[in-house]
Amino acid sequence: MKxxxxxxxxxxMLGWWLILPSAIxxxxxxxxxxxxxxxxxxxxxxxxxxxxxxxxENYRDIVSDPEFWKAVLTTLIYVVGTTLGTTLVGLGVAIVxxxxxxxxxxxxxxxxxxxxxxxxxxxxxxxxxxxxxxGIFMDVMVERLGIFEQRFNLIGSPETxxxxxxxxxxxxxxPFTYLMILSRLQxxxxxxxxxxxxxxAGRWQQFRFITMPELYFVLGSIVLLRVIWNFNKFEDIYLLxxxxxxxxxxxxxxxxxxxxxxxxxxxxxxxxxxxxxGFILLYVKKVLKW
Amino acid sequence: MVKARSIPGKIGxxxxxxxxxxxxxxxxxxxxxxxxxxQWDWGNxxxxxxxxxxxxxKELLNIGQKEKDVPQSVLNLxxxxxxxxxxxxxxxxxxxxxxxxxxxxxxxxxxxSLSFLAATFSLLLAIMGAYSFSxxxxxxxxxxxxxxLFVYMIGGILLLIPLYRIAVALGFLATPAGTFTALLIIYxxxxxxxxxxxxxxxxxxxxxxxxEAALIEGVSRFGIIWRIVIPLAWSAIVxxxxxxxxxxxxxxxxxxxxxxxxxxxxxxxIGLRSLFVSKNAIWDRIMAGSMMTxxxxxxxxxAIQKNLTGGLSEGGVKG
Numbered sequence: 042m043k044x045x046x047x048x049x050x051x052x053x054m055l056g057w058w059l060i061l062p063s064a065i066x067x068x069x070x071x072x073x074x075x076x077x078x079x080x081x082x083x084x085x086x087x088x089x090x091x092x093x094x095x096x097x098e099n100y101r102d103i104v105s106d107p108e109f110w111k112a113v114l115t116t117l118i119y120v121v122g123t124t125l126g127t128t129l130v131g132l133g134v135a136i137v138x139x140x141x142x143x144x145x146x147x148x149x150x151x152x153x154x155x156x157x158x159x160x161x162x163x164x165x166x167x168x169x170x171x172x173x174x175x176g177i178f179m180d181v182m183v184e185r186l187g188i189f190e191q192r193f194n195l196i197g198s199p200e201t202x203x204x205x206x207x208x209x210x211x212x213x214x215x216p217f218t219y220l221m222i223l224s225r226l227q228x229x230x231x232x233x234x235x236x237x238x239x240x241x242a243g244r245w246q247q248f249r250f251i252t253m254p255e256l257y258f259v260l261g262s263i264v265l266l267r268v269i270w271n272f273n274k275f276e277d278i279y280l281l282x283x284x285x286x287x288x289x290x291x292x293x294x295x296x297x298x299x300x301x302x303x304x305x306x307x308x309x310x311x312x313x314x315x316x317x318x319g320f321i322l323l324y325v326k327k328v329l330k331w
Numbered sequence: 332m333v334k335a336r337s338i339p340g341k342i343g344x345x346x347x348x349x350x351x352x353x354x355x356x357x358x359x360x361x362x363x364x365x366x367x368x369x370q371w372d373w374g375n376x377x378x379x380x381x382x383x384x385x386x387x388x389k390e391l392l393n394i395g396q397k398e399k400d401v402p403q404s405v406l407n408l409x410x411x412x413x414x415x416x417x418x419x420x421x422x423x424x425x426x427x428x429x430x431x432x433x434x435x436x437x438x439x440x441x442x443x444s445l446s447f448l449a450a451t452f453s454l455l456l457a458i459m460g461a462y463s464f465s466x467x468x469x470x471x472x473x474x475x476x477x478x479x480l481f482v483y484m485i486g487g488i489l490l491l492i493p494l495y496r497i498a499v500a501l502g503f504l505a506t507p508a509g510t511f512t513a514l515l516i517i518y519x520x521x522x523x524x525x526x527x528x529x530x531x532x533x534x535x536x537x538x539x540x541x542x543e544a545a546l547i548e549g550v551s552r553f554g555i556i557w558r559i560v561i562p563l564a565w566s567a568i569v570x571x572x573x574x575x576x577x578x579x580x581x582x583x584x585x586x587x588x589x590x591x592x593x594x595x596x597x598x599x600x601i602g603l604r605s606l607f608v609s610k611n612a613i614w615d616r617i618m619a620g621s622m623m624t625x626x627x628x629x630x631x632x633x634a635i636q637k638n639l640t641g642g643l644s645e646g647g648v649k650g
Binding site for chain 1: 341345348351354355359373374456457463464467468470475478479482485489490492493497510523552584588595607617620621629632635
């Protein structure tokens with residue numbers, strides 16, 4: 042038996058050696074930074090000098106700043122709007138794509154394009170579409186339909202830019218939700234619908250009592266993933282308009298633009314992360330029922 | 332549900348599909364259209380350019396730019412006198428207004444080398460790591476597996492400030508080479524959890540009996556990885572490589588902070604944005620740039636589309 046044990050030990054050693062480089066990188070460049078972030082949120086940070094301990098002052102400054110609460114509200118609207126929008130559009134598209142029609146293969150790959158293309162290049166197409174002078178949106182709204190009196194910059198002011206940012210995010214990410222929902226739809230047993238037909242259930246009843254329950258968990262995990270990713274979104278919003286202050290952009294400006302305050306930036310990041318973790322725990326318990 | 336549909340039902344479905352496709356690809360058509368239009372044509376809502384203009388592409392690809400800003404009289408003079416090629420080029424460079432040229436190709440090379448290196452290193456480490464926790468048994472394996480999943484959820488903004496401080500403290504940001512290395516390491520960090528997670532999932536689907544047979548015949552574990560696992564997982568490895576490449580290719584946040592002082596290191600996302608904010612009336616060049624930065628990625632993805640859809644539904648992609 043001694044030989045077997047040593048073989049097992051050898052295997053374990055090899056396992057450790059193989060994972061070691063990745064483990065070192067993840068520990069030193071992900072876990073250590075998170076801890077150091079928590080620590081520096083209690084300090085007045087200076088890149089040149091030593092940091093000075095100031096206790097909770099960074100946090101006090103943040104929560105007493107009305108701009109921060111505005112950023113929290115903006116982030117909430119953005120996350121709720123994009124998550125709901127992306128999930129609903131994805132669901133609708135998945136139901137359509139699950140039907141048979143000519144050239145379905147081509148259509149299915151064409152609608153993946155928004156998700157596949159880099160944000161930093163497609164974002165300019167959106168900026169152009171909503172451009173007050175050249176864009177087609179204002180042309181349709183003002184010249185063709187007469188909904189607005191005159192052309193204006195829709196992504197210029199934070200209030201209207203928020204809705205463009207939400208629309209952009211829905212456009213960019215619906216293929217992801219669509220794919221996940223479609224693969225679940227295809228797995229639903231057809232005999233259930235046949236049985237429902239025999240029992241005289243209508244289209245809506247079939248959707249409500251067969252399709253929806255089958256999709257419950259995939260929709261649940263899509264919503265969770267989208268909330269996590271959209272809550273931390275930076276590029277998609279910042280490149281579209283830099284005056285829409287969601288939390289990540291608010292933090293970026295606090296930490297790296299103008300008066301650089303890395304200590305307060307760290308505290309902001311911690312608050313942002315705490316909000317997210319709080320949501321995840323609640324959600325996993327209530328919705329996914331783990 | 333394959334059922335016979337009525338005529339209005341068919342038309343309705345067709346209109347729905349048409350609407351979905353238009354919604355998805357309209358911005359791309361807009362990019363192609365505007366990149367080919369003259370400035371006087373931009374406000375025209377039609378997607379078809381009145382007159383095709385290739386100047387934007389020529390400028391970005393640096394074709395025929397040498398003689399653009401040179402006065403005609405000087406050009407005539409140069410062409411008439413018999414100068415050597417070198418002398419001729421020297422005169423031409425003097426006239427060239429360097430501040431007006433957008434060094435697209437340079438940014439392209441920067442992006443390409445960073446993304447390629449990051450994806451390669453990430454894969455090398457991930458093949459070893461993923462093999463380790465999907466096949467070998469040892470204490471702490473479960474912790475590592477769960478840790479990878481947790482780390483995968485962490486957003487970039489959370490790591491930005493501490494990693495920036497570490498890079499400054501270690502003196503990485505003092506030199507261009509150091510800055511490049513720092514960014515490369517960061518992209519490696521950002522892609523490693525994804526590759527570990529996806530490859531780990533894939534390795535588990537390879538039947539262990541093949542490896543067992545090889546083990547009995549005395550092949551070492553490294554031999555197994557090299558001669559059995561890598562060939563069998565080749566399509567997954569290519570897919571993961573492209574994911575990692577994409578993550579690095581698209582990254583804006585870290586690049587914008589780390590590359591602040593080094594214009595020669597700008598990647599495409601930073602370069603395009605700096606072009607956008609620095610000048611007016613550049614829609615054609617911006618759109619040509621968008622086109623040429625999106626194309627390589629779209630082509631890569633279409634090439635692996637079969638694998639892609641599988642990987643996506645396993646939640647393999649962050650975005």
